[in-house]
Amino acid sequence: MATVDINNVTKHFDDVRAIDGVTLSVQEGEFLVLLGPSGCGKTTLMRTIAGLEHPTSGEILIDGRNVTGLPPRARDVAMVFQSYALYPHKTVFNNIVFPLKAQGIPKEEWDTRVREAAQVLGLEKLLDRRPRQLSGGERQRVALARAMVRDPKVMLLDEPLSNLDAKLRASARDELQTFQRRLGTTTIFVTHDQVEAMGMGDRIAVMSGGKLRQLGTPHEVYTESADTFVATFLGSPGMNLIPRNGYLLGFRPENFLPREAMPSQSQIETFRFDVKRVEYLGADRLIYGIVDHAPDDVISIARLPSAVTFPIEVHENHEFAVAHEHLRYFDADTGLRISPQPL
Ligand SMILES: Nc1ncnc2c1ncn2[C@@H]1O[C@H](COP(=O)(O)OP(=O)(O)OP(=O)(O)O)[C@@H](O)[C@H]1O
Ligand SMILES: [Mg+2]
Structure with missing residues (x-):
């Protein structure tokens, strides 16, 4: 040793x-x-x-x-x-x-x-x-x-x-x-x-x-990924990153849920989510789409356990949400985590 x-x-x-x-x-x-x-x-x-x-x-x-x-x-x-x-x-x-x-x-x-x-x-x-x-x-x-x-x-x-x-x-x-x-x-x-x-x-x-x-x-x-490389390399799929006011807003697919599926007491950030594709993986469903105000080429993904049977259709514009505790912020230039969030 x-x-x-x-x-x-x-x-x-x-x-x-x-x-x-x-x-x-x-x-x-x-x-x-x-x-x-x-x-x-x-x-x-x-x-x-x-x-x-x-x-x-x-x-x-x-x-x-x-x-x-x-x-x-x-x-x-x-x-x-x-x-x-x-x-x-x-x-x-x-x-x-x-x-x-x-x-x-x-x-x-x-x-x-x-x-x-x-x-x-x-x-x-x-x-x-x-x-x-x-x-x-x-x-x-x-x-x-x-x-x-x-x-x-x-x-x-x-x-x-x-x-x-x-x-x-x-x-x-x-x-x-x-x-x-x-x-x-x-x-x-x-x-x-x-x-x-x-x-x-x-x-x-x-x-x-x-x-x-x-x-x-x-x-x-x-x-607590230290930068956007770690955030996106870990997880399958990796963390979603959306450009916002000069920084990148990050959240993991499993924390990105239909508003209706969120626990009512949590502090949440809501997003309009334009659903492009739904993939069934057995235990989970992956929902691909574009978050409101995000560029067209920035695809975000939600990962829903199959137990969440909530119907989600392609071409639907649905309200999704992330609990505040699951939001992460990164510097758009360096990719480094901004902790805990930008002023
Ligand atoms: N003997 C060498 N001469 C020149 N370049 C080398 C040599 N050995 C490694 N490299 C380069 O150094 C970098 C790191 O290589 P390395 O083999 O350490 O990667 P790795 O992380 O082990 O990759 P992999 O997962 O594919 O095994 C690569 O760009 C590789 O081309
Ligand atoms: Mg090697």
Whole structure:
């Protein structure tokens, strides 16, 4: 177990700023999720923590020790890569044992440690197989077992679930979280899937364009999004943003309801809503339309639980509302949250 401090780290590849001044502290035993769109610098940041890339500027501290100049093997960090590669000709046992050999761990310990890791990840019966005889999910677990077998201070997992189908992914998420809690290993987990991030992270670090946009608990980044990027990246669909008097007014689809469906005691802001399209998703209905006074190309979305059976027709101009507590304000130029609201 260890802390990880990333102090003002920048990484340039020629003219690409892959990481741009990121400062971030990961607590001991924490499961931190690094979330952001493709190309935002997630893998580069992980590789920099692991020592596979040298930062252009800034420092990496592990357990308070400056490791910026140290090679990967001196950092006691294990990384599972996005394209985790198992040795195809080695058995599962030999794949998992490999880091122990490479690290010069005494031979007497190998068997016990491999079996422990295999047991945690449900691989005991597969130790004699080769990777091609395994399912995608099992291979992924072998890659995880190989990372955890040497009991590293820090585990870096770069989209380790990306090759799994949706169902397997859900159970792999579950397993991964359970075993991280059991081991208590400080873990940084990369994903571009916000649902995965919300469900798994103790905290989420949201990145875009090489910058850290916000760091907080899933609840904080969702309900108190620091800028329009975070507000629209989180949620499906993301937050509605409407230009108003030089700022942007934001509200989430699930808080945007027909006036009739609002609790009568709440303080509300009402909007005429010109309904363009209705989409049924089973559990919910999405209503697409244009809010009164908003430009024609700014589509807003309301998300109504199917239990709200209120009829809503296309081409209808309906009165919708948002409770005051759910309104958010952002600077139109910088995109930053204006708190609590403009004067
Ligand atoms: N070795 C390299 N040389 C040049 N540019 C690079 C190199 N590695 C990454 N980049 C660039 O740096 C940026 C960040 O890349 P990175 O791989 O960290 O993104 P990512 O967030 O992991 O994306 P993804 O979700 O697609 O894996 C991208 O613009 C990428 O093209
Ligand atoms: Mg990546």
